[in-house]
Each structure stands twice: as structure tokens, then as C-alpha cells.
Amino acid sequence: DTAVSQTPKYLVTQMGNDKSIKCEQNLGHDTMYWYKQDSKKFLKIMFSYNNKELIINETVPNRFSPKSPDKAHLNLHINSLELGDSAVYFCASSRGRGDQETQYFGPGTRLLVL
């Protein structure tokens, strides 16, 4: 069973389009995250939710909007896509938001904006 799953795995789209990436975890975790990994492999936190409540909201364009319908799901919607949004987006989850918690990552969504 896949612990953290993301769909789609690949996403190729035109500039200006709106797209969504979905994430689901079946680990029973309370906390979920979105990360962006750029072409140099640098990994940066974007958002985090704990029990459906937003707890981390980094400085990202407001074209990015997370949504957590329940504890097991955290989706990412991106409006008006730009070339610079091309990256790999990872969803992750952890049992809680404590500093010692291990994060479990999904396989990533490779977004290419043309």
C-alpha cells in the first residue's frame, strides 16, 4: 500500500493555465506538507496543515492555494501558471507537528510549464 500518494505524477501545461495536484496519505497522520524542489534539487517548504489547520504558509505567490478537505488529503491549486513554477512538488506527512517527527514523502509531481 502506498503511504503518501500524489496525482498526477507528471504534469505538462501551458503558461497561464490553472492546475491542481492532489495528495493523499493513509498513515493516519495529522500533519501534511507541500514542498517545492527546483532543478538544483533545493527543497523548500511551501505549506503545512495540522488537523486541517494551516500552520505554515511560506512566502509563495498567492497563485498557490492549498486546501485540506480532511486530515488525509492536502491538495495544491496553482493559478496562472508561470515558467518559473516548473519544478517537482512533493507532498509529505508526519504523525504530528513535533520537531522530532519523521516526514514521509510522496513520489513527487513533475510540473513542466511551457
Added chain:
Amino acid sequence: AQSVTQLGSHVSVSEGALVLLRCNYSSSVPPYLFWYVQYPNQGLQLLLKYTSAATLVKGINGFEAEFKKSETSFHLTKPSAHMSDAAEYFCAVRRDGGFKTIFGAGTRLFVKA
């Protein structure tokens, strides 16, 4: 603010040789430290973590890391590299109550036959 620095964006070793990946952290309080591994086209997975118990931490796949407060280091080692160890390795720090994990820039490990 917390940060981690990984020395060397690329490390190349021969199969069977010692693996040493370096990580130095900056934190005003004792941190929690992690090493994650990312295989090609996959997400990250935890290798090991330091949570202020033993300073020598053993992880999966024969890896271990030692927390040295005096050197603010948490270097990752493995006595004998295997071809399957070729991957990207990330050191990470967390301890400010801000629920945020700060990742290093990563070190790509190449293993030569």
C-alpha cells in the same frame, strides 16, 4: 534562525570504500537532525535522525551519523559503499517550534564499480 550546510554537492567513491557525507548545522538550541535519501525519480525517505538520545545514531542500509555539538556537525558515514547507495542525500534540521524542517542543498553520491 536554523540552517544546515552540506559540504560538497557531489561525492564520488568506489564500491566498497568508506562513504562520508558532511553536514554542519546552525542552531541556537539543541536541534533535531535528520538525514534523508532520495533515489532517482522518487520522494525522500528517512535514513536516520538524532533526537538528543545517543549521539551515535544508526540508520537503515548500514548508515550511521554522529552528533558532535562542539563541531556543530552531523556527518553521515557508511563503512562500505554499495552501488545501490548512489542517490541524493539531504541533511535537515528542526527545532524552533515553528514546525518547519530546513533542508540542506543535498549531496549527490556516485558509486564507481
